[in-house]
Amino acid sequence: MTPEVRAVLARHGAVLDESGFDPRADVARDAWRACAADLHATGARFFDITAIDRGEAVELVLVLVDTPSTQFTLRTSCPNESLRAESLAGVFPPAEWGEREVFDLFGVVFEGNPDMTRILQPDSSTIHPLRRSFELEERTW
Amino acid sequence: MSAAMWIHALLWLVGLLLLIAVVTVMGVWWERKFIGHLQRRRGPLHHGFHGLLQLPADMVKMISKEDIVPDSADPWLFQIGPLMVVVPAIAAMAALMFAPGFGLLDMNHGLFYIFAFQTLLPLGFAVIGWSCASKFTLIGALRAAAQLISYEIPMLLAALGVVVAAGSMRLTDIINAQAGVWYIFKEPLGFAIFGIAVLAEMNRTPFDLPEAESELVAGYQTEYSGMKFGFVQLAEYSVLFTGSYLVSALFLGGWNMPFLPASPLWLLLKIVACMTMTMWFRGTFPRLRVDSLMSLSWKWLLPIALVNIMAVAALALALPGIY
Amino acid sequence: MGVVDDAEQPGFITTTLDKLLRWGRSRSMWPVNAGIACCSLEMMTTGAARYDFDRFGIMFRSSPRQADVMIVPGPITKKMAPIVQRVYNQMAEPRWVIAMGSCAISGGTFVDSYNVLPGAETILPVDIYIPGCPPRPEALLYGCLQLKKLISETSTIGSSRKPMYVPPVLPEEWPLELLGEYDALEAGAVWVQPERDSPPVTPLGDAESAPEDEL
């Protein structure tokens, strides 16, 4: 983790945890987009955006690459009552598709994404399959 | 007209139609076999001797396939579209001469007659592509029309060089004039232009944009099924035959062969060699892009063809014995 | 599909014609070039130099209109199902379907998934099943030769095999996906899931005996 990244994370009140495999920084949902924009300004490169369903909340995970050999994750938590977050599509262009996928599979709505529609499943689908609450049907044979 | 003339004409008509059938069947078989061997495989092998029955089987199947007319297609144009390419393609063959006096009709302006019918082909392609109401066919048809029209001009100019040198548009005269030296040696530039332009006229690789498989699925013939598709294929191989004939007759000496007596056999051999060349190109070359296709025709072939015809005319005036 | 559908006692000419048609059709099977998933790699391999489909007169056509056989080389997802049906409907009769690989037979590895149909036979009339994940090129060749046998044994006179239009159907909770603004398909047809107790895997051997009943 470069000092610039540390400075940006500290400015946005991120909780830094470096005990795991990759450093992780938890930010409040309000600071999500602003923090990502400042990280983009430090030269951090987008790697992936995804989510993990933690039961009572959906954790958004933004994997960023700061130097060619190191990476860290920026995380925020969306409680099940309000699955909304600000879109990063204006900051990192590839995040547009990543967010569409998170919307499709988890149901998190990203405000400001230019095309918040389903990407993998058919538009007519009504499910968000990667939620814990969605169970696969038992095999009948 | 006497009865003998009628019989002669009738026999020739039947013979030409048979020739077209044989050319199509053997042409497709030879193409699949030849390209197969280029690609380190065998090509048709198991149906008949080395797959010789493959094409008859394909034709039987095609005849018995369902004939689909898409709902949104223009029913009349869709039906007559294939005829509009088959009829000119076959009609052009009426002027072909296979030996002195050996042909349906030894026309005074045989070359002109063939080109006149070739000129009708883009119309047929356009009708086919338009009538299907499919976007791929439409793009393919527009490409075909643009390509055929723009390559006609260099082709005609290159052929004009031969006409100037031979002093006739009768195919017999042109070929007989090559009893000594073939025109490929007298007008190599004209031969190059004519070869490229004819390749484009025949929609063969690298000029197969109208049916560009990877871009337009099957181009203008995308929506045709069964025998209509077969008709379009028939027209393509007839055009291929006519084109190869023209190259052999105008530049490669036709039925003449050095040190050997003139015979239709040489002509046929040359035609087969020309057709095989186009198949070789097909097996090796990728496709040109549509804009480079146009610039090749208008920016390179056309000026060079003009230079060529002026040079030939000047030489013919200056050295009347040789040219 | 029959030449003379209502011929009760086929005469010499019709039987000869029938033989000719069966010969022609069985020896010229052009599959539509529709690669779906992993099996399409083995499908391409079969077309390449070592196995060479062209030996048997099998050559891929990109346009379904000119194709006779549809090889379904992969799992059919709910988004893909209407398209597969549409390609099938665009093909000219007579047409055949080969389900290639376990995904096309039953859903295979993905049968439990929320987005995969349990096999191609739920939406298409499948003639030949080729097991494997993916089937080896030899298996695909064998399957095609079985289809050749099936075609050459299917009489074209008064055949029980009728032209079939597969209505673009999907379950009610999955209305038809529209492809674009010029899409001509109609939505609202009702999905009929075939009843099934066991995996619908038909061994290749069955394909040999089946057509005899029709003769």
Add this chain to the structure above:
Amino acid sequence: MVNFPRKGVEGSTETMLLNVGPQHPSTHGVLHMMCEISGETIVSAKPVIGYLHRGIEKLAESRTWQQDIVLTDRLDYVAQFSNEWAYCRAVERLAGIEVPERAEWLRTLLVEMNRITSHLIWYAGVTMDIGALGTPFIYAWVARERIFDFYEAVTGARVMPNWMRLGGVHTDIDSAMLKEMRDFLERDFPVEVDEYEALLVGNEIVQSRMKGIGVFSAEQLVEWGVTGPALRASGSERDLRKDVPYGVYDRLDFRVCTDDVGDSLARCRVRLAEIRESARMCVQIIDGMPGGDVRAKVSRALKPPVGDVCVRTESPRGELGVLVASDGTTKPLRFRVRSPIFYNLSAMPHMLPNHLLADMLVIFGGIDTSMGEIDR
């Protein structure tokens, strides 16, 4: 209905919407590309994906850690070993499994051979797309079949090997087989690649089709999220095999293949150079192969500690990331694949406008799609 409003061209006639795919000879799978065209020029484009969405990420959550290796094969079915390795590395890191030395070498060997076959498929596809009627396509298959013979001898399957295990690999490769591989890769294979290169890069028409088409700078491509050979063709040296060495890449002598032109022809040259480089690496690996076990003892009911890890690897198409999260049970809490082509494809709307319809296939071939990994 897909959200694809037409842009239109000012001062021109109406534009046309052309749906390329999902069943189309040149989309390499079931991609649906919506193109708004004016004449033959693309005004705007939008890829529509999901036609092969099999829900692998959900299925993985209902299977044990070991069983999920089967699913990773089917992600990118052109580069199966790369996916297996990425997944195994992620889980091994999470669970703290030590992989025996020989297993690491074997994995690297097969992954590099896999890179060759994957690039050969790209070669076959891209030459087919620019209209060469199958000859280079079938030539590519000749070398590919030879390598597939090795796959089959080693793993027992041609396309879906399912060969790697958590903590090693399933079967060892004996020295006779290794020698055979070495002979092929050192003697026969370079001759084949020379021919491939002559057919593609040496062809005038190919050059006229590809030179100067789709020129993008490295900054643009990084911004759009493009990784892999497509990025390296623009001069960037990003290659995870050098940046974050894993496997035995730190002990191999290889260079990162780059090109600074950044057009479609450069992308071809980079991939062809990578084919040669991979073959060279394979020979080095076979020479340096140590002995020993190929598989560590791993409990069948593996329960990695609670936590999550994201592992980046260099697949033939770009940076493949696997994120696995464990809640301490025998089944993953989350299995996420960061597909390189998913993000490469998302750059298509930026790349395609103002190119011709025929250029679409060339640019499209430059990023080398494989729908199985995009749709998962």
